Amino acid sequence: MRVTFCQCVLAITLVINLVILYYGSKLQKQIVQRHHHDLSVRGGSWQHPFSRSTGVTILIREFEDFENHVAEAIQSFLQQRPDQPLVVVADHLPYPPLALAAVPNVQLVILKPSPDQPSHISKPEFYIQTDYVVLVPDGVQVDSMRPLDKMLEEIKASKGKTVMVAAPVHSLSPLQCLDVKVNLREWTITYRMATSSRVCSAVQGNAVVLLPSKNFFNLSAPFLRPLLTSLFIQTSLRGWTVRILEDISFPVSHQPLFSSSHNQWKADNLGKTNRAQLFNTFGIKRVVLEDERQQWYGCSKETPRCFGTVHDDTPEYLYENRWTPPCCLKALRETAKYVISILERTGVRYWLEGGTLLGAARHQDIIPWDYDVDLGIYLEDIPNCELLRNIESGSIVDEKGYVWEKAIEGEFYRIQYSELNHLHVDIWPFYSKNGIMTKDTWMDHKQDVEFPEHFLKPLVPIQFAGFTAMAPNNYKSFLELKFGKGVIENPEYPNPTLRKLEQAK
Numbered sequence: 001m002r003v004t005f006c007q008c009v010l011a012i013t014l015v016i017n018l019v020i021l022y023y024g025s026k027l028q029k030q031i032v033q034r035h036h037h038d039l040s041v042r043g044g045s046w047q048h049p050f051s052r053s054t055g056v057t058i059l060i061r062e063f064e065d066f067e068n069h070v071a072e073a074i075q076s077f078l079q080q081r082p083d084q085p086l087v088v089v090a091d092h093l094p095y096p097p098l099a100l101a102a103v104p105n106v107q108l109v110i111l112k113p114s115p116d117q118p119s120h121i122s123k124p125e126f127y128i129q130t131d132y133v134v135l136v137p138d139g140v141q142v143d144s145m146r147p148l149d150k151m152l153e154e155i156k157a158s159k160g161k162t163v164m165v166a167a168p169v170h171s172l173s174p175l176q177c178l179d180v181k182v183n184l185r186e187w188t189i190t191y192r193m194a195t196s197s198r199v200c201s202a203v204q205g206n207a208v209v210l211l212p213s214k215n216f217f218n219l220s221a222p223f224l225r226p227l228l229t230s231l232f233i234q235t236s237l238r239g240w241t242v243r244i245l246e247d248i249s250f251p252v253s254h255q256p257l258f259s260s261s262h263n264q265w266k267a268d269n270l271g272k273t274n275r276a277q278l279f280n281t282f283g284i285k286r287v288v289l290e291d292e293r294q295q296w297y298g299c300s301k302e303t304p305r306c307f308g309t310v311h312d313d314t315p316e317y318l319y320e321n322r323w324t325p326p327c328c329l330k331a332l333r334e335t336a337k338y339v340i341s342i343l344e345r346t347g348v349r350y351w352l353e354g355g356t357l358l359g360a361a362r363h364q365d366i367i368p369w370d371y372d373v374d375l376g377i378y379l380e381d382i383p384n385c386e387l388l389r390n391i392e393s394g395s396i397v398d399e400k401g402y403v404w405e406k407a408i409e410g411e412f413y414r415i416q417y418s419e420l421n422h423l424h425v426d427i428w429p430f431y432s433k434n435g436i437m438t439k440d441t442w443m444d445h446k447q448d449v450e451f452p453e454h455f456l457k458p459l460v461p462i463q464f465a466g467f468t469a470m471a472p473n474n475y476k477s478f479l480e481l482k483f484g485k486g487v488i489e490n491p492e493y494p495n496p497t498l499r500k501l502e503q504a505k
Contacts, residue, residue, distance in 0.1 A: 056132040056152055056210065058086045059124070062227045063138035064270060065094035067263050069253050074106055076141040084145075089124050089223055111223060125217040134210040135227060139252045140169055147248040151210045154245060163215060164235065164242040169206040171249040176204040178290060180236040186368070187285040187298070187325045189233065198244050202232035204290075208250050209242065224281060225274040233282060286326040298327025301401055301418035305331075307371070313445070313494040315371050323369040331423045332366055333465040336373045338402060339415050339425045340469055343377065346385040350377045351459055352471050353428060354447045358479055360464040360471060361488050369493065372424055379429035379439075388413060388427070410441030447482035 058077055063070050070088060077084050086106045088098065093110055100106055109124045120126040132155070134148060142148075151165045168175045177200035181190040194200035203209075207228060216222050224230040232242070258264040276297055279287070285298030285306065299306045306325040307315050317323065336356075343350045352360050353374040359367040366373065382388045387396060387404045391413060395405035403416040413427040430437045438450045455472035462471040472478040479487050493499050 055085070055130040056134050056148065057128045057130045057213070058084060058136050058148075059089065059128070059133050060086070060136050060138070061089045061223060062135075062225065063090075064263075064267050065090065065096070065098075066266065067258055068098075068138050069141065069255070069257065070138060071099040072253060073136065073138070073140050074100070074103060076143070077145075078103070078105070080142060080145045085128075085130060087124055087127050124223065125213075128213055128217075131213055132210055133213045133216050134208060135231070136208050136250075137169060137206055137227075139206075139257050140208065140250045141253045143251060147208075147250055148210075150248050151208070151245060154243070155210060155212075158243075162243045163240040164209055164211040165245055166203045166207045166209045166242050167245045168249045169208060170252050173205055174246070175207055175244050177244060178202040178204050178232075180232055182233055182237050182284075184237075184283065185322050187283055187322065188288065189279075189284055189286075190288040191290045193290050198246065199241050200244075201236040201241055203228070203242055203244060215240070221281065224278050226271060226278065229275065230278055230282075233278075233284075283320075283322070296327055296330075298325050299331065299421055299423075300327070301331075301421055303420060305417075305421050305423045310371055312498055314498045315369075318369060318493060318499045324366075324371060328371070328423055329366055329368075331417045331421065332370075332373055332425075335402065335415060335417050335423065335425050336366075336375075336465055336469075337467050338400065339375070339427070340467075342387065343375075343385065348377050348381040348385050348388070349456075349459065350375050350427075350470060351456060352376075352462065352464060352469055354445070354482065355494065356464075357462075357471055357475060358483065358487065360462050360469065361475055361479060362491065364463040365465050367491075372426060374426050374428065376428050376430050376437075379431040382429060409443070411439070412441055446484075449482055451478065451481055 060070055060073065074086055074088075077086060083105060088100065088106065088108045090108070090110055092112050094108075098108065100108055107127045109122065109127060111122055111124075113119070113122045132152060134151065147167055151167060155162055155165050166175060177194035177197050179192045179194045180201045181192070182188075183190070191202070209228065209231065219231070219234045221230065221234070235242070258267055279285070279297040285296065287295040287297070289295065306328055307317055310316075315324075317325070340350065351357070353376040355367055355370055356374045359365055359370060387398065390396060391404055391406050395403055397403050397419060401418050403419055405414055405416070406412075407414045407426070412429060415425045415427070417423040428439055428441075430439045432438075432453045435453050436450050437453050437456065442448050455474065455478045458473060459470040460473045460475075461468045462475065463469075464471075476488060491501060493501050
């Protein structure tokens with residue numbers, strides 16, 4: 001049987017059509033699957049993350065997974081407004097699971113990335129399509145949307161003058177206005193009662209806070225907990241204020257947030273842990289509360305110091321435009337006072353040396369960016385102090401936990417704050433040679449020079465770090481001999497070739 005030319009063309013055409021149909025069907029299937037995946041991760045129709053509507057998204061972040069009222073809060077909002085968008089944000093998948101299955105307009109976002117998912121899955125900003133976001137704490141259960149609508153009206157009416165509005169949770173728990181001063185250079189936050197009762201930089205109390213989505217997501221870390229503490233630290237650095245709405249409040253569940261004292265204890269401990277982690281993330285070591293009490297989140301005798309080995313006289317924090325962490329200054333003051341008290345008690349003649357004396361002359365304290373304390377002593381007085389005398393046989397941990405040892409760098413002594421925390425006081429033994437004070441170990445420091453003994457006869461008292469210490473007489477001339485003219489009046493970092501003081505301003 002002969003195959004004609006027309007039959008060949010027809011057969012080829014049929015094959016081509018079958019191939020097109022097969023791959024077209026396969027492509028269509030992939031598109032449908034991708035669309036279904038998009039719907040599953042979005043909880044609704046796919047939209048670009050920056051195509052926003054003029055409404056507000058309710059965001060619930062502050063809750064504990066072991067016991068919460070998140071599902072009830074969501075239900076209360078949706079009963080009042082079924083199309084209300086809600087986003088729940090958690091560090092990890094909550095367990096026990098939240099009862100959110102098949103709830104429309106609700107998206108659960110897990111901040112912890114998953115290696116099998118695209119990056120946007122763990123980014124809450126991808127799911128918020130409204131111009132405003134309202135931060136709602138656990139326990140809120142509304143019976144009306146009027147408070148939320150009132151907040152939205154208030155912030156829109158301000159025409160950009162008000163960045164945030166806040167309303168109390170429960171009418172019997174009024175909010176207090178606080179002023180927050182964040183000094184990153186000194187690792188410190190200071191809270192004060194605000195002069196205004198309505199407009200300030202932070203609120204104290206259980207609050208619902210509304211602000212523009214673009215502002216919220218332009219913060220460095222919008223989802224760190226405790227949420228409002230984190231929020232107001234970041235907004236105060238940007239000069240934003242919050243307005244308290246006193247005529248509205250949000251109701252709470254009739255059931256207590258935690259049903260047992262054990263769960264309350266767990267929540268309290270997690271709150272303290274979150275607070276400490278927050279301050280560690282932001283580099284905050286000292287918090288001054290509105291009642292003047294201080295809280296410390298830096299190093300202690302039980303932890304290493306806050307910075308590593310210092311290279312070229314320039315500690316790492318100077319490159320971060322920061323000064324010595326306040327917990328380190330506190331430990332240095334304690335160590336200096338303790339060591340000096342022992343030297344005085346045992347009859348060892350000492351004086352403030354180098355940059356330590358410069359700090360006393362300029363600040364009556366340690367220089368704000370210094371990292372150790374230097375003392376000079378008479379070599380011949382060492383036998384008077386049992387601790388110094390016995391160091392030659394090895395390091396000594398005294399009854400207060402301070403570590404006395406001979407420095408490995410040369411003929412001088414080092415007293416460390418503790419075995420773990422190596423903040424320290426260096427003691428440099430000098431001796432007189434033809435009326436000139438000299439020593440056996442010299443470091444590569446500009447100020448490490450010999451000097452006439454007459455500066456030590458007599459030694460004079462000087463205020464330093466909250467107590468009285470001894471210093472060379474005519475200490476201005478002493479310092480200018482070591483550092484150069486005008487050293488007291490013209491502060492500079494120890495190695496200005498690497499880092500200049502004006503760079504930190």
